[in-house]
Amino acid sequence: MKDIAQRLAAEITGDVKTAEPMSKHTTFKIGGPADLFVEPQTTEDLIRSLEFLRGQSIPVFVMGNGSNLLVSDSGYRGAVIRLAGEFLRTDYGPTTVDAGAAVSLPKLAREASARGLGGLEFAAGIPATIGGALMMNAGAHGCEIGGVIAEAEILDTDLKVHTLRHKDLGLSYRRSNLAPGAVVCRVRLELEPGESEALLAKCHHNLQVRRERQPRLPNAGSIFKNPPEDAAGRLIDAAGLKGRRAGGAMISEVHANFIVNCGNATAEDVCTLINMAKTAVAEQFGMELKLEVRLLGY
Numbered sequence: 001m002k003d004i005a006q007r008l009a010a011e012i013t014g015d016v017k018t019a020e021p022m023s024k025h026t027t028f029k030i031g032g033p034a035d036l037f038v039e040p041q042t043t044e045d046l047i048r049s050l051e052f053l054r055g056q057s058i059p060v061f062v063m064g065n066g067s068n069l070l071v072s073d074s075g076y077r078g079a080v081i082r083l084a085g086e087f088l089r090t091d092y093g094p095t096t097v098d099a100g101a102a103v104s105l106p107k108l109a110r111e112a113s114a115r116g117l118g119g120l121e122f123a124a125g126i127p128a129t130i131g132g133a134l135m136m137n138a139g140a141h142g143c144e145i146g147g148v149i150a151e152a153e154i155l156d157t158d159l160k161v162h163t164l165r166h167k168d169l170g171l172s173y174r175r176s177n178l179a180p181g182a183v184v185c186r187v188r189l190e191l192e193p194g195e196s197e198a199l200l201a202k203c204h205h206n207l208q209v210r211r212e213r214q215p216r217l218p219n220a221g222s223i224f225k226n227p228p229e230d231a232a233g234r235l236i237d238a239a240g241l242k243g244r245r246a247g248g249a250m251i252s253e254v255h256a257n258f259i260v261n262c263g264n265a266t267a268e269d270v271c272t273l274i275n276m277a278k279t280a281v282a283e284q285f286g287m288e289l290k291l292e293v294r295l296l297g298y
């Protein structure tokens with residue numbers, strides 16, 4: 001892999017690492033090594049990287065901030081791409097924001113609010129990138145990122161950049177309909193003018209609510225999607241699993257739809273708890289829990 005990494009590094013401006021521990025890049029702080037870890041700085045870099053990796057038949061996974069990822073203990077036999085450089089740029093218009101896919105969502109929520117642009121306050125505590133938020137249609141407090149997205153630049157699997165309007169992104173509960181392998185490069189948000197102090201106060205309030213209702217130990221947000229008309233956390237709690245441990249992982253005592261890393265959890269520990277929760281909820285309530293968290297390396 002070292003040789004392949006050197007050849008790719010010679011073709012792009014961004015960094016290329018080998019055997020990069022994914023535990024350094026996930027909010028769970030879990031995950032074995034990715035064979036290659038590539039950080040394209042520009043769309044051109046990204047296209048060159050994808051062309052090169054395709055030529056070598058190396059599988060590719062594009063990550064955001066790793067806040068919805070469970071990476072296996074053996075890691076990923078392929079290349080993880082994390083966008084950097086120009087993908088971190090933000091440009092403000094009178095009511096629009098153009099954000100590179102790697103821009104931090106909570107930072108954007110704060111900045112937009114401070115500039116008197118409203119609509120992102122719900123996202124103040126979601127530790128995502130804007131690209132990852134679009135892919136997952138992240139949401140909280142009754143709002144979703146889809147509600148403020150006007151359009152997005154997508155690098156499709158044909159390695160051409162297309163601008164897709166909101167209606168073409170197919171955003172619904174925690175999903176978009178982008179083709180597997182498509183990469184979100186840039187997102188245009190349409191926000192509402194508002195009073196900056198009130199918007200910042202709303203961000204602060206939403207963060208406070210999270211601090212009270214969500215665990216502080218490393219986690220990946222909600223493990224399961226909420227079934228229609230119910231809440232995964234309520235079902236897991238009712239199944240008596242709050243506080244249940246497997247190795248270094250625990251079903252949070254604060255919120256049962258969160259699994260926390262108590263310090264030395266492995267991905268296997270987390271999978272044990274996932275299976276335990278799925279089985280208990282199916283047996284006791286006849287409901288099938290579906291994963292919200294994305295798996296890598298399985």
Ligand SMILES: Cc1cc2nc3c(=O)[nH]c(=O)nc-3n(C[C@H](O)[C@H](O)[C@H](O)COP(=O)(O)OP(=O)(O)OC[C@H]3O[C@@H](n4cnc5c(N)ncnc54)[C@H](O)[C@@H]3O)c2cc1C
Binds near residue numbers: 065128129182219222
């Ligand atoms: C403490 C905590 C609280 C959370 N609260 C919420 C919440 O309130 N609401 C909510 O919806 N989620 C929440 N989450 C989950 C998580 O933040 C979201 O799912 C978020 O959208 C993931 O974004 P990310 O950038 O971290 O993406 P990642 O976790 O890195 O990736 C998620 C998926 O998006 C894909 N992806 C990421 N970037 C790109 C890109 N540029 N192009 C193509 N594909 C891409 C990845 O391939 C993967 O399939 C929380 C997580 C944590 C840790």
